[in-house]
Amino acid sequence: MTDNTLERCCYYWNNAGQARLSAATQLAGIRSITTTEPSVTDTTRIRTLFAQLVDAAPSEIAIVPSTAFAMTLAAKNIERLYPDGGKILILEDQFPSAVYPWQALCHNHSINSKWSLEIVRYPEAYKRQQSDYVHVHSLSSPRNWTEAILAHLPPQSTIKSSTDFIRVVCIPPLHWSGIGGSWIDSPKISQVCQRYNILLLVDATQAIGVTPFSIQQLLPALAMVTCSTHKWLRGPPGTCLVYIHSKWHDTWEPLDQHHRSRVRPADFLPSSDSRHGMNIPEGYSTTFVKNARKFDAGGIPNPILLPMVKTALEEVTQLSLTKVQTQLKDLLQPFLVWAREHGIALSTDSSDDEVDDQRFYHILYLSFDDDKTLEEIQQLEQNLRTQFNRMYNS
CATH class of the missing domain: 3.40.640.10 (Type I PLP-dependent aspartate aminotransferase-like (Major domain))
Incomplete structure (x- = not known):
């Protein structure tokens, strides 16, 4: 998704809107x-x-x-x-x-x-x-x-x-x-x-x-x-x-x-008062x-x-969730390195390792430098898609 109304152009690929069913x-x-x-x-x-x-x-x-x-x-x-x-x-x-x-x-x-x-x-x-x-x-x-x-x-x-x-x-x-x-x-x-x-x-x-x-x-x-x-x-x-x-x-x-x-009579079994366990005149059980x-x-x-x-x-529940984020980070590193080299960055990009650890890798937010022209942004967009497909869809 491209939002051209923002000062910074960003991309959000909502590929997990509906997870694929196994x-x-x-x-x-x-x-x-x-x-x-x-x-x-x-x-x-x-x-x-x-x-x-x-x-x-x-x-x-x-x-x-x-x-x-x-x-x-x-x-x-x-x-x-x-x-x-x-x-x-x-x-x-x-x-x-x-x-x-x-x-x-x-x-x-x-x-x-x-x-x-x-x-x-x-x-x-x-x-x-x-x-x-x-x-x-x-x-x-x-x-x-x-x-x-x-x-x-x-x-x-x-x-x-x-x-x-x-x-x-x-x-x-x-x-x-x-x-x-x-x-x-x-x-x-x-x-x-x-x-x-x-x-x-x-x-x-x-x-x-x-x-x-x-x-x-x-x-x-x-x-x-x-x-x-x-x-x-x-x-x-x-x-x-x-x-x-x-x-x-x-x-x-x-x-x-x-x-x-x-809380009710087992499966609404008949009682002396009612065929379906209803008390007369109160009605059915009110106890949660x-x-x-x-x-x-x-x-x-x-x-x-x-x-x-x-x-x-x-x-x-059979997955090792402690490893999932590490695996995603490792998998995405080649793409993220390429993106940074071409003026595309994660919102939390920093030389601070602590900041880098304060994010998840199953949702990515990518942004362009402020000084890009519209033509440069459009070209980067095309390059971004091409490079991602080359790395992960080949």
Whole structure:
């Protein structure tokens, strides 16, 4: 993708918008068409595998259709948790699924302005327009996303109005587009969130399955982690796996109401009062199960998608994720060396080895020198594509 409206011309190749399904995952979907709905064993296995991947307990994993669904669930409950309102901190150009639910929360209270967004601008924006940002005086020029985020988290004791409190920090482990691949120090941000009683929510769709990820490093401030299955879990679209901290299982309400989230007579066996276990006149059981299954989406578990998700997870959990980024870095080095020699650079290019280590290599952001003419940029674009294809498609 080329963005000619920017001062710097950049390229973002979204080849991982939908991960390629392995032969085994495709076969699981084909087989499921001729079978019945997934069994309880299928969903239990999915929770177990994902919990293994993120260093959590299977009882803390919910299965929903999308990251947007999960974030809407969180937004509804946080609205209940903080009736006086506050601010939601997000990143500029963050993926929309982790933004729209918070926008909706703010718009619901647009009349009395109880809720508002606190948007962290790109670190470059801080450097160019430093005087425009209130908290930036503590860091003369934030070098990366982590520093930019921390500059927005002052001690809550300095804030006079409840609507100015930052209640939630909702971030990814890395940004998906601008300055693509730049690492965000989520554990460090979690520590600050804990100090100021701020809830941390993480959309880890761009990270889980391609780099090690541990829930334990983000506790106790962490409330939720979402991961749609169609990215680096190499599964089908239409499913999202969600970690929800156990301390919220009793107080949060599910987004939709259905029988699978309830404690009920076994499979609605007939009782003395009703053929289907309904109490008269109260109705069905209102007691929720005591784990994250309470937050599963309603409807019958998808008989095609879930067997595919299970198969994909079984493959991903066999990978050595600690080696993936190193392998990607080594694989891309010849191309990146060529790019630098021709005036094309990574956003985090630096002689500082520490800075070079603070990025991921499954998402690349390439930019041209400012002094290039349009003709030179067009020629570089052609050379870039030709060289990449020569190196990796031959």
